[in-house]
Amino acid sequence: MENLVGILNYLVFFAITAGIYAVLCLGLNIHWGYTGLLNIGIAGFYAVGAYTSALLSGPPPGAMDLRIFGGFELPFVVGLLGAAVVSGIIAFLIGIPTLRLREDYLAIATIGIAETIRLILKNADWLTNSVWGIKHIPSPLFDPIQSGISGFLKDYPNIPQWLKSLISNGYNWFYLILILAILALIYIVSERIVRSPWGRVLRAIREDEDMAAMSGKNIFWFKMQSLVLGAMIVGMGGSLYAHYAKFIDANTFEPFYGTFLIWVMLIAGGSGNNKGAILGAFVIWGIWAGTDFFSGYLALSGIRVASLRVIAIGILLELILLYRPQGILGEEKRVSKMIKD
Amino acid sequence: MAILEANNIKAGYGETEILHGVYIKVNKGEIVSIIGPNGAGKSTLIKTIFGILKPTKGKIILDDQDITGLNPDKIVREGMCYVPQTENVFPSLTVEENLEMGAFIRNDDYRGRIKEIYEIFPDLKQKRRQRVGKLSGGQSQMVAMGRALMLDPKVLLLDEPSASLAPNLVEMIFEKIVEINKSGVAILIVEQNARVALKLSDRGYILAMGRNRFEDTGEALLNNEEVGKLYLGG
Amino acid sequence: MEQLVESISKIPQLIVYGIISGSILTLGAVGLSLTYKILNFANFAHGDVMALGAFFALASLTFLRWLGVSATPFGSLSFGFPMIIAFIIAILLTAVTVIIIDRILYKKLRKTGRIILLVASVGVALSLRNIIQFIWGPDPQYYFKKIQIAKKILGIRIKPDEILIIGIAVLLVLLLHLFLQYTKMGKAMRATSDNMELARVTGIDTDKIIIWTWVIGSALAAVGGILVGIENKFITPELGWQLLLPIFAAVILGGIGNPYGAMAGAMIIGLSEEISTAFISTAYKPAVAFIILVIVLLFKPKGLFGGK
DSSP: OHHHHHHHHHHHHHHHHHHHHHHHHHHHIIIIIITOOOOTTHHHHHHHHHHHHHHHHSOOOOTTOSOOSOOOOOOHHHHHHHHHHHHHHHHHHHHHHHTTSOHHHHHHHHHHHHHHHHHHHHHOHHHHOGGGOBOOOOOTTHHHHHHHHHHHHHHOTTSOHHHHHHHHTHHHHHHHHHHHHHHHHHHHHHHHHHHSHHHHHHHHHHHOHHHHHHTTOOHHHHHHHHHHHHHHHHHHHHHHHHHHHSOBOTTTTOHIIIIIHHHHHHHHHOTTOHHHHHHHHHHHHHHHHHHHHHHTTSOOOHHHHHHHHHHHHHHHHHHHHHHOTTTTTOOOOOOOSSOOO | OEEEEEEEEEEEETTEEEEEEEEEEEETTOEEEEEOSTTSSHHHHHHHHTTSSOOSEEEEEETTEEOTTOOHHHHHHHTEEEEOSSSOSOTTSBHHHHHHHHTTTOOSOOHHHHHHHHHHOHHHHHTTTSBGGGSOHHHHHHHHHHHHHTTOOSEEEEEOTTTTOOHHHHHHHHHHHHHHHHTTOEEEEEOSOHHHHHHHOSEEEEEETTEEEEEEEHHHHHHOHHHHHHHSOO | OHHHHHHHHHHHHHHHHHHHHHHHHHHHHHHHHHHHHHSOSOOTTHHHHHHHHHHHHHHHHHHHHHHTOOOOBSTTSSOBHHHHHHHHHHHHHHHHHHHHHIIIIIHHHGGGOHHHHHHHHHHHHHHHHHHHHHHHOSSOEESOOOOOOOEEETTEEEOHHHHHHHHHHHHHHHHHHHHHHHSHHHHHHHHHHHOHHHHHHHTOOHHHHHHHHHHHHHHHHHHHHHHHHHHHSEEOTTHHHHHHHHHHHHHHHHOTTOHHHHHHHHHHHHHHHHHHTTTSOGGGHHHHHHHHHHHHHHHOTTTTTTOO
């Protein structure tokens, strides 16, 4: 029974992270899956969202901190929405110069943007505390729930050990439900949007931009809306991460975890398919966690093992591109190419 | 004596079949034109003959060799060369370099052949060190044809050689085509400019909706009233 | 005011650093420009191919040292005979690796289009980087330990190694130029770069051209990577990723497919990066290339010299 609870607790932890990635995938799906925007710089929006939320909801700068700004200790919801808004604004600013570029140029530009954001976050230590990061980011309703749990355990000291383990992990169950709720919300909204006339325009742009342009639609603004919307979702993912991990620094959102892994997830699940996005997140995170287990058996140093795991994901991506590029679920049945209103 | 023969060709793009069993034959030393309305499948036919498209049915025979399904780089070695309708030169290479590319698969000394090409197209000799991208449409077309002739082909395929040329240049190009033919090369032309093409052709085929409609000598087709009404603009 | 004067006085030295940096970027950019044009996709693994070359050279040097081959440096350079061997081995191994990657991966994806190839190349980039990190670890690896003394020419400090770096870059670009202008294969590469379909129609074996393109591109990349090691004395697995953005900026600045444009672009990027340090913090140096890139993409996406 003990073991079961242990596994269960691990699964909660697993599902929380996978859930956060699922949110990120939904965001990327709007960019790439639905509009064909080759955004290889998602890590930028991810980081912006996380830092915004941390600065809005997090603690004020400590005595040892380099940073001097932020930490307003506002409620979690403010942090979450703030993350979305700021990510959206940054996306808008980025979109103005870059959305007219053709796909591969856009890809190069987005990498540059993500790198620049990373540079700024690393060097603007008055804001971000650079590599020392922002600590003690509060998790929503942590104190009430945690004290409730402690109180309960104190009142009932004679319950079996396995039950104790289960209940001690209670906060994470809450956070998981919170994430799944937000995920479901984003999913529903995303699905509605995609099936709307607006969504059809996006699909038409992805399929054949020139043809879509000929119908008189302002392609640029559609792309911009898509960029901003996707970025807002990714920003929210960043917020969810920050409040869970409770600590972020300039190196947290490096290209592998912040961009590449999400791309693999989306491609694996099926780009252009919201269900695929979520499925891909869970499957690939499962594989990633799985490699963690196996690596325990290899007598290698941590960094070397990490490299092997990345190589495995890299090879997995190539295999998917070669043999099943449409992903597990494939793209949804295409909506008509004609732009109707 | 047929130098090129295509029998019962069915071909198309993806799931769309454009040619529904087409037949053409070119005899040694002939000029043969394929004309017909837009969408008839003329370009598709030439691309299939040259191996850019693969036929789903039918056979293509070049000088008694079955070349059905071969890739262009093999067909070129069998003695048939092709001038596409558009983008048929290398713009950043010079005139002479373009010709050299035509002789790429030759391992012998082809400079003599280049001289011969300049004799057919004297204008090109002056411009031989100029980048082709800077040449006029007519000169560019001459480079394209010259390039295809570098291998001394038995059959030359021309896809709408007069397209996008000014009317006076059209005449010039067709004069060159006759001159090239006189040196012994059989020529198969796809043309929009039906009258001009038929005038210098030994024989012609009229294609419509992916099928053969008429076949006769060039002169007979020109004089055919029905053909004139339907396909030659009255 | 004083600070401005101080900044400006640093510029001549920074120009020299810029030319050195530009020389290294040139080797990466020229190779990338060729593959970008002829193979028609943005190869995001190109930086890591440079790293691969650098590490292959490291392995060769280590092996030769183990064999006991004498490593007395040539004149005032940092390296001796083993480095020459290392160059050759690294170029060969890098070219072979790249061709294998093309055959098992890129070739099969060519018909699906440039975007899938781009995404695939990102996967290759990450894999190469981590294979290097797996084998050698993340810490800097040194080619040699001795610190070289800079010479002072006309008030500018420059090391003998650095003069060589500039010389190698210029020489290789020159050789490439001669190859492209005067050899049959070179002309065929230019023809294929113009129009691959037409090249095929003309009878050119475009598959062979593709292999040559990879060989030349990766050979130049390998040399570039090794030169990074010679300039910095050490190499890390990250060196490819760090160079990728400046190299792309250089390629686009010069016009995709234009090797001389790529060199000019690389020099401009190198100079801009170095000179910028007189005015803004060195931490932001990578952003300079990016800003130039965005400006070019906005106003002259075909590059300063017009892509072909």
